[in-house]
Amino acid sequence: MKFHWFNLMPWPYLPDDFAEKHRSVWVDVDSRLFDPVKANRVYNDYLDLLEFAEDLGYDGLGINEHHQNAYGLMPSPQLMAATLARRTREASILLLGQSLALYDPPTRVAEEMAMIDCISGGRLISGFPVGSSMDDNYACGVNPATLREKYLEAHDLVRRAWSDPDVFAWNGKHYKLRYVNLWPRPIQNPPPIWIPGGGSVETWDFCAQHHYNYSYLSFSGYIRGAQLMEGFWRRMEELGCEFNPYQAAFAQQICVAETDAEAQRLYEKHARYFFSRCLHIHPGYADAPGYRTEATIRAGLVTQMAGQSSAMNQAAALSWQEMIDKGYIIAGSPDSVCEQMERVAKTLKIGHLVCLLHFGDMPNELCRYSTEMFAKHVMPKVRPIWNEYEDHWSPKPMPREDRAVPRAVTMPEVPPVGAPARIAGAR
């Protein structure tokens, strides 16, 4: 089994009465709640945590894309990927989102991903989500009636741009480019492609058709997720795909402490911050007309966020033990977490676990502790679960000895507070 350390990068300073005073954490969230000076530390702490996770042996470092969102401070995951490409050595860069239909021309995404793959020596996992209705339709103004058409066309264009060695013309319905000729190109041809999805039936067929990894990014935990993943595996079987757990990933909130009681004491308030503030989403932004297809509506699959906003309303009202029992969060001592983890792996049959070890307003130090506890006491026990399967959805980087090594950074001495800073060229 593979473990990816993933951070949504939430804004940790939402006020206690956020849910009462504000209608949504997303799209029209009050920008006065953001403080760019505080963000200096927030971003750097979050990037430190991602780098720290590599030191502990996590297989991948996960980042994604959200817009006008106080629980996801990454409008551009490429920027995060770029810094990780330079500051890390071994871990996969799990870029779980460039919503293709947001970029015109979408070859921009192909270019940036190629750059990251080159800089990192072939460590990129390229995620292509359709994107949420909040991001695509409401924050970025993409028409929901044509979003999926655009997404599919952009996907075909990116794939061809990566692979066709010749200049070609693209005369599509949504994109027209007389000269497509990608410079640079990715080391991996192509990088592994993961499709983050909430639960639309077309996405499953798309993954089967292209042999892509399906990543179910839910915040409602593995018990609710089991039903959906069962649908996914059944569909894959119907379409004649050979079962391989590495073709699926699942995101789960996890926290580890010495004892179960200690876990509650340390983490409960941060979980509550996440469920009651970060997922406080105005239902009017959850599902623009046309965002879900008729088949998905009829299959009774609610959109990720409509489902979640109702699920989350429930989660926020649960006791700590109920949150654990219902699977919203995996928490406790290493033994308890191992036991829950085995259930996750076996019921969902997933080979890639996207570990949400940071959630809500969890402070840096506490998150490092939980991240380390999980790496030292849980990962080794759960890792062998799918040993008999080959993972075709992880990067195949250049041999380590051939990869460039970025220049070592020596930090300049910081002058003591109050002393004048030395300026180059000054006397």
Next chain:
Amino acid sequence: MQTQIMRAGPQNIEVHYLRAGSGDPLLFLHHMLGLHGAEAALAELSRHYDVIAPYAPGWGPAKDQLPEIDPGPLDITLHQCDVLDALGVDSAHVVGTSIGAWMAAELAAIQPARVRSLVLVNPLGLWLEDTPGEDPFAQHPGYPSRMQFAEKSMRETLLINGRDKMDAHVEELLNLRASAKFLWPIPDTGVKRRLSRIRARTLVVTSGKDRIVPAAYGPAWQQAINGATLQTLPEAGHVAELEQPSAFADLVHGFLRAAH
């Protein structure tokens, strides 16, 4: 009213339409929620007119035609001409509501000879920065059109109206999807530049309880169309002909009758 099917235009596309009555032809262009066949206002108007109410491409039984139609004014206007041609109607009174009023205005501006007189009820297509109105799309996905009615409960009684809940809900979402294709993310269709081309005698109607197209839009449309008059339906919401069928039919008939 029975739904009828014909073929229209050079591509022979299927057109589903309601038709009843006799007299001068009256082309009725529906609002964002389409048609359901039991519109009392159309039944009343059919006592005086040959009422023709087609489903626009993308709505109701024509849902699968949406990808083929361009969201600008040209395709939809050519389509309306194809419908009139297929029925052998040279010109008609054209009554449009909501998004249908935008389509009616485009037809009157681009093909003036085909429009005898024009009624625009709660028209979408202009954008007033200071009076945007409620977003017709950013609504709860469980009851997405509730905002369009003067009273929330009217969605159940007038739109769902005893039909299978899943079917009615799916149709509601797909009709809004079709509307979004033309109006996303801001219902400014550019029709403003063409309104001065309209030659037909025109009535603009706004509704007193319309939260999607606030009353401030009435004067904006009226001033942009030569000689247009403005009236209001004080008790109606955005989908006036479902909510106030008699008042709607009386207003339209009163205007069209005086045109003779």
